[in-house]
Amino acid sequence: MKKALSLFMMMLLLLGVLAACGPDAKEGTGGNTEGAGGESAEGLPEKPEKLIVWEDKDKSKWLEKVAKDFEEENGIKIEFKEVEMATKARDQLRLDGPAGTGPDVVTLPHDQIGQVAVEGLIAEISVEDDVKSKFTESSILSQTYDGKLYGLPKSTETPVLIYNKAIVDEVPATMEELYEKSKELTSGNQYGFLALFDNFYFAHSVIGGMGGYVFNEQDGVLDAQDLGLNNEGAVKGAEYIQKWYTEGLFPKGIIGENGGSALDGLFNEGKVGFVMNGPWAFGPYKDAGIDIGVAPLPKFENGEPMKTFMGVKGWHVSSYSKNQEWATKFVEFITNEENSKYRYENTFEIPPVTALIDDPAIADNQEAKAVAEQSAVAVPMPNIPEMGEVWKPMADNLQNIVTGKAEPKAAMDSAVKAIQQNIDANHSK
Template identity: 40%
Template sequence: MKRSKSLMFTLAMVPALSLALVACGGNDADGNNDAGGNDNAANNAAENTDDAEGNNAEGNGGNEAADGEAPEKPESLSMWVNDEESQLDAYEEIAERFTEEEGIEVEIIPYSMLDQTEGMSLDGSAGQGADLFFQPHDRLGDIHLQGLAAELELTDDQLERLEGYNEEAVTSFSYEGIQYGIPAVVETYALFYNTDLVPEAPETMDDLMDTARDLTDGDTYGFLMEATNFYFTYPFLTAEGGYVFAQDEDGVYDPEDIGLNTEGAVAGAETIQTWFEEDLIPTGIDGDIMNGLFTEGNAGMVVTGPWSIPEYESALGDSLAVAPLPEQDGERLSSFSGNKGWLVNYYTENEYWATELALFLTNEENSTTYFETAGELPAHTAVEIDDEFMAPIFEQTEYAEPMPNIPEMTQVWDPIGEAMEFISQGDDPQEVLDEAVEQIREQIAISGN
């Protein structure tokens, strides 16, 4: 298979290409890290490499439309859908539309998202895996190592349709410059606030800290967050130049270039440390403490995600509001995001039409249906979110950066989490982060990644 290097560069170039677009019927123009491999990884990857040319020569897994002609339509396609009732309901409705438009039946098979990679590793090569399966982007390293997903050979028409998707979400489903998936869902966090205490959301971090200092008194806090949890502290460690792993122009990560003890990361850690030194955030803060104080009306602002909306709305009613994270130095803070999307089974005989189905499932119209039914924010940026709480989170997704999808990321969480605990207790940020990065390097070396 031809490898699709630098997809986002290709997307940028599509409008300038004077090539006739391939006509693909039925698609309008709107249209926590478990990355360790298993014992089958090396064997599957080797088999995939050996089989690639053979599959394409027989017209099975290859995307013939990349050469200018869409392959014959199959009678049916199958997809593993996460076994949540609302998600199944949404995709049943959307799949019926695909059948109406393309004449291809779609079999929906309920299958826990977290079990699908194991199922595909066992059943894929035997021809029993679904044409499409659904995964979080941070499992892509494992999927790549096991050889479970097809390398997408996208036509110009398909690339043009992808321009309507969140760029970072698209890139999150590439690995070593190879595009493996079509993003469906984006998730991140934002600033939740109690309008009884904070009438308007702060625009900048300076505004936020001024409000925090004004409101913090005794058991009442102006601003709270899980300030030792790396998932939530990422915006502050990176705002002045810190980073996890360096990336090249194609978005490929360099696990040897770790930026969590750079001058920028240390400056962010020092800022977080001042919150504890000034007693703006209590030592030992965790999600339960934060949620309790906020729902009891004893915290003005918190950083959390959409999963907290039901509890918060029940407790605060009309006093609950949500906003994107504030700006720092004129730039919106970049939160971590977790994305989910559709991947094409490496062993499918219908790669082109499976890709078409993935694009159909996630286009503007169907992403709207999915959000309205399942409540998860779409990766397609043209969708209008008419929800007072979800709309600001959707806006924040435009500034979110996906968690790195390489296996080495599994070695980052614990050392940095422990480092933030020490920093909250007054230890020197530079020394602590130096030690954490050294530990990350050692663990990566031991793991063999």
């Protein structure tokens, strides 16, 4: 009796095995993309039902299509919301991340990366080299902190040369030619070229172009103890800046906190041929009735570019996300060439994707092309926390230079001394 029962049970087990191998057998809870152990065929963890994405304020419309495309391709729903990027996203992530109500993917300006990485708010990401190679080298550097990659870039902005077509119809080939043209045009309350050179954000174009640097960079790591703001090139740049003021080519009213509004006011009144400003100024200048032209900033006579500071907005993966691999996959998806172009067409923010610089969507738009070309030679603002110690000493000493209160070498030495003291006091390990 026991033998017969044993044979019966063996038959049932065999039928079960055969049924499991039949054509109607299910391959797992995730459908055809799922493999053994809850992993997908791509080696990724089991798919989440959704990913939460934070995009910048008034910039999310484009995500409707791209999110749907990702869902159709991967079976993961994308839920997105707008959170103002520059001042609110970081603070909100500090609260919502630990609470489990934060995003999987968040957008941030690159100069916040060092701080949020140190705080443990965003995760290091791993992507193939062919993914990184799609972007300009400087934009990838902007997403790197302490030699580790913390995001992929979505857009870039940097100052360019903007001119009034009613006053000038040709862009000088070099800064030296622009200087001569400015002397020719400057008379009374009319000016040839204006820039906020007492503001380090703009002054870096000259200082960096002549060989100065903020922090030395080696293999994606910035050395906060290696300051290059009083080296020979930096002092030469400060001397170059000073002459625009001492020779009366810049009015005294564009110095200090109100300098930006004074510069814009003069340009909007049709009193300036050329200004150095960023893409944020295009709309207001047009609204003021100025027929503007836009070009990359002229190079120096020796062929070196004006090394403007570049701001890069990027996509990052929250360290609190339980789906970091899939979040990284989504970041790769939305920054590919096709989707970067689609975002540009909807937001007019320039993607630092090398293949798009010559795409008609950008190449045929003078403003976008100028920003893209200038960005290719621009320097990302340092994204380490120590950069916060640089701005005030540089502003104070640049203003001393342009007002004649200090000579360039002494002022740059003073700035570096103050920066170093602040770093030692506030960032000692």
